[in-house]
Amino acid sequence: MTGKTTMRAMLLTGFGGPEKLAYRTDVAVPIPKSGDVLVQVGACGVNNTDVWTREGAYGSDEQSGWQGGAFQFPRIQGADTVGRIVEVGEKVSQDRLGERVMVNPTIYPDTDNALFDATYLGSEFDGGFAEYVCVPSANAHVIESGLSDAQLATFMTSYLTAEHMLNRAAVKAGETVLVTGASGGVGSALVQLAGVRGARVVAIVGRGKEAQLADFGVTGVLFRDEGDQILSLREQTGKDTVDVVADIVAGESVAGLIDMLRVGGRYVTAGAIAGAQVALDWRKLYLKHLTVLGSTMGTQEEFRQIVAYVEAGKLKPLLSATYALEQLCQAQLDFKRKTHFGKLAIIP
Numbered sequence: 001m002t003g004k005t006t007m008r009a010m011l012l013t014g015f016g017g018p019e020k021l022a023y024r025t026d027v028a029v030p031i032p033k034s035g036d037v038l039v040q041v042g043a044c045g046v047n048n049t050d051v052w053t054r055e056g057a058y059g060s061d062e063q064s065g066w067q068g069g070a071f072q073f074p075r076i077q078g079a080d081t082v083g084r085i086v087e088v089g090e091k092v093s094q095d096r097l098g099e100r101v102m103v104n105p106t107i108y109p110d111t112d113n114a115l116f117d118a119t120y121l122g123s124e125f126d127g128g129f130a131e132y133v134c135v136p137s138a139n140a141h142v143i144e145s146g147l148s149d150a151q152l153a154t155f156m157t158s159y160l161t162a163e164h165m166l167n168r169a170a171v172k173a174g175e176t177v178l179v180t181g182a183s184g185g186v187g188s189a190l191v192q193l194a195g196v197r198g199a200r201v202v203a204i205v206g207r208g209k210e211a212q213l214a215d216f217g218v219t220g221v222l223f224r225d226e227g228d229q230i231l232s233l234r235e236q237t238g239k240d241t242v243d244v245v246a247d248i249v250a251g252e253s254v255a256g257l258i259d260m261l262r263v264g265g266r267y268v269t270a271g272a273i274a275g276a277q278v279a280l281d282w283r284k285l286y287l288k289h290l291t292v293l294g295s296t297m298g299t300q301e302e303f304r305q306i307v308a309y310v311e312a313g314k315l316k317p318l319l320s321a322t323y324a325l326e327q328l329c330q331a332q333l334d335f336k337r338k339t340h341f342g343k344l345a346i347i348p
Contacts (some may be wrong), residue, residue: 008348010328011074015056018329022074030126032133037137038087038098039103042149043322044128045080046219046344047157047185047334048273053077054332056243071123078305078346079121080156081128082149085140092137093160097161101140102152103128104303109283115299119347129328131348137298141307151311151317154343157297158185159306159315161270162193164298165246169268177221178260182236183209186248186271190192190316191216196314202233202242204249212341215316227272230260230341248316252273258284268293318342 009027014020032038052058054077079081081103085096108114110140119128121135143152165186171177180250181187194201195216203213204222210221220236222229234240241262247254251274259278261267267290285292309315320340323331324346335344 004131007131008325009076010078012054012327013074015054015071017055018149018332020054023328023341027076027130029132032040032087032089032092032134034089034091035137035195036134037085037092037101037140037237039081039101039128040086040136040141041078041081041131041132041153041348042083043153044078044082044346044348045153045156045158045185046328046331046346047104048155048271048335049079049120050077050122051332051336075123076126076128076130076133077122078129078133080126080153080158080345081105081121081133081135082143082152083133086132088137089257092305098139099142100138100144102143102156102307103133103135104139104300105157106143106160106303107136107139108295108300112328115267115297118297120297129325129346131164131325134277136256140227141171141303143307144311147310148316148347150322153345154185154317154319155189155306155310155315156303158188158343160256160298160303161186161296162189162246163302164304165190165268165270165295166193166197166292167268167298168295168304169244169246171197171244171252174200176202176237176239177203177244178204178222178242178257180204180245180247180253180257180274181271182213184248184273184338185343188342190246190248191218192315193309196309199244200237203244204229206338209341210316212318214228229256233260241265247271249274250278251280252279254278255280258288261288261290263288264290266291266293268295270295320344322347325348 248271250272
């Protein structure tokens with residue numbers, strides 16, 4: 001038991017800008033349901049999903065949360081929670097008390113389309129931008145690691161999204177994967193996870209961020225503003241094409257990325273931070289016999305794989321900065337500026 005009835009939390013009070021976030025010190029500590037655990041939050045990562053949800057940007061015709069449809073306010077955001085279990089529901093073993101856990105933010109329903117119908121911590125359920133959060137026991141994965149809570153909070157959403165993308169595209173050792181937005185959370189996760197599989201990585205970043213990629217043994221680095229990326233690709237790899245494009249940027253760059261895919265190549269996407277409306281020559285898809293894949297979040301098994309990679313030291317945490325809970329507005333503003341490499345984290 002926590003011994004506390006109220007906690008500090010950041011409440012999202014409506015769709016809009018950072019002014020819709022309200023810092024409170026009198027929010028009720030959640031009570032775990034029968035299959036839930038209560039986690040005392042040590043750190044919680046900042047994601048693009050937090051910003052898009054706050055802005056209501058997931059709806060095509062009207063503002064909505066991550067899953068679309070109605071959205072309940074106030075809502076505590078924050079998906080990437082790391083902390084310790086301090087209370088359990090009646091159907092959860094007391095042995096779980098005190099466990100240090102990484103939380104899978106994807107809440108899976110008991111349906112045939114569990115991943116497609118999944119909801120999201122911090123959008124459809126209260127999340128980790130608070131002192132405590134309730135999650136299903138199955139989503140709280142024990143972690144044995146010497147990394148700090150803030151370092152561990154860099155992994156969850158980004159690496160789960162990236163691992164699912166690579167699985168969707170069936171990336172194998174020896175293949176070349178072109179990663180867009182490689183300095184961001186999902187992009188840098190793709191770089192590392194593709195490398196763990198034995199794939200070669202060509203990364204696209206903004207100028208000035210290429211030095212941070214040196215530790216990951218990338219095969220090549222392309223810049224977003226390069227006039228001829230295919231020429232640069234050829235100069236660095238000896239080839240004009242890649243096997244897989246893993247794209248989280250979209251927008252105007254898509255047509256050029258399609259050009260860099262080999263015949264029979266695969267294009268997997270899980271984001272549209274540069275714009276959701278895309279123009280391309282549709283003939284190239286069928287004439288090059290390309291496979292185009294959409295991807296979002298990931299499975300419990302993929303999350304367990306991420307935890308195993310972390311415990312084995314195969315992944316490096318890319319923690320750029322930490323903020324106090326009451327500094328969440330500033331953290332989201334800094335996140336949108338995209339001047340950092342890796343992830344930002346909140347420490348309640």
